[in-house]
Amino acid sequence: MNLSSPRLRLLATAMTLDALGSGLFGPFGLLYAHEVAGLPLAVAGAAIGVAGTVALAAGPLAGALVDRLGPARVVVLANAVAVLGGLILLTARDLWVFSLASVLGVASARMFWSSFAPLVAAVTADRAERWLGYLRSARLAGVMLGGFAASVVLTLDRHHGLIIMLAVDTATYALAGVLTTVATAALRRTIPSASTAPPGRTAASAHTGRASYRTVLRDRALLRLTALNTACTLLVSAPVIAMPVYLIDSVHGPAWLPGLAAGLLTGLVALAMTRTPHLTRGTGRLRVLALACLLWSAGCLLFITAGSSPVPAALTATMVLALAQAFYEPTADAVPLALAPPHLTGRYTAVYQLAWGVSSALAPLLVGTLLSINPAALWITLAAIAATTAVAYHRTGAHLTHRVGHSGASLTFG
Structure with missing residues (x-):
């Protein structure tokens, strides 16, 4: 895939949209829990902390899925989990629903970062670091734009503004997933899984029986x-x-x-x-x-x-x-x-x-x-x-x- 490839530009757009949602709503999870879900700040903070701990397991799970399914599918799956978490959070008015949504939100982030670099390497080969830099820059631009937009929205109406921000956040994850699917659709045959060995690798090195965390550790x-x-x-x-x-x-x-x-x-x-x-x-x-x-x-x-x-x-x-x-x-x-x-x-x-x-x-x-x-x-x-x-x-x-x-x-x- 060359630097002028429309598919790579589409992938950069997907990354920007993904980060735009993060910048728009990400810093306001605790405020949303208190203002919209009606939870005490201490309870909400504890729930977010526990959710972060529980969701750590999503990273190793995503790593195994990358090796089996390929990184593009796992990035899209991470977006889908984020959408599901956002939809649940929109209905959250008690601790348990809020906690479930928080677990899904953190899990989607852990899944994304376990598959992001493998996806970039898969589609850019010997220019991976160049595009890791570009795509991370696109994400930071998205976070900055989201932060600016959040400042504007919250000056209008804090309660409804938080709900609007969460809805937009959820929609950006959905759109990012669609764009990533389109951008990588023609590339799946170039992204090896655990059952295939790319040129220059032996079949034994790709044997699925060795694809375990025991080997990695x-x-x-x-x-x-x-x-x-x-x-x-x-x-x-x-x-x-x-x-x-x-x-x-x-x-x-x-x-x-x-x-x-x-x-x-x-x-x-x-x-x-x-x-x-x-x-x-x-x-x-x-x-x-x-x-x-x-x-x-x-x-x-x-x-x-x-x-x-x-x-x-x-x-x-x-x-x-x-x-x-x-x-x-x-x-x-x-x-x-x-x-x-x-x-x-x-x-x-x-x-x-x-x-x-x-x-x-x-x-x-x-x-x-x-x-x-x-x-x-x-x-x-x-x-x-x-x-x-x-x-x-x-x-x-x-x-x-x-x-x-x-x-x-x-x-x-x-």
């Missing part, structure tokens, strides 16, 4: 890189959680600064990811991830200087964090695909993606604890985690570059 390289990816995902999420409290309460910056920093971060990551895969092409993937970690370390240390000049320090630090994330995301998406045998791509990706679930649980605890002790301690800790992870990637690269490969190199489906 014996791969120490995958487990090591998943642990390092957990540190990286923590570096993605923790600063975003910390910025509002740190910039307003700790360094007494203006009230508009956290919103500007968050918008700047999202916009710069979206823009930079369209270029970073070009800059890193031919560089070892683990070296790129080490560079991202060094940039994260520098960005976190820059936040410490915000006490004397909050605005310039915060915006400079945010730009460095954005560059780190732009180098990290397309490359990190490619790592499990490079490691995996073709019949285990889904399972490898699902295990690797568990890092996001772990870091999403750890980040609020880490941020809250360290900010309460000493605001500077948070940024020093994050900088230390980033620097240590960079060293670990550098050392790991000496042993695993032959498996992980270089940016731009062909992946499993090449």
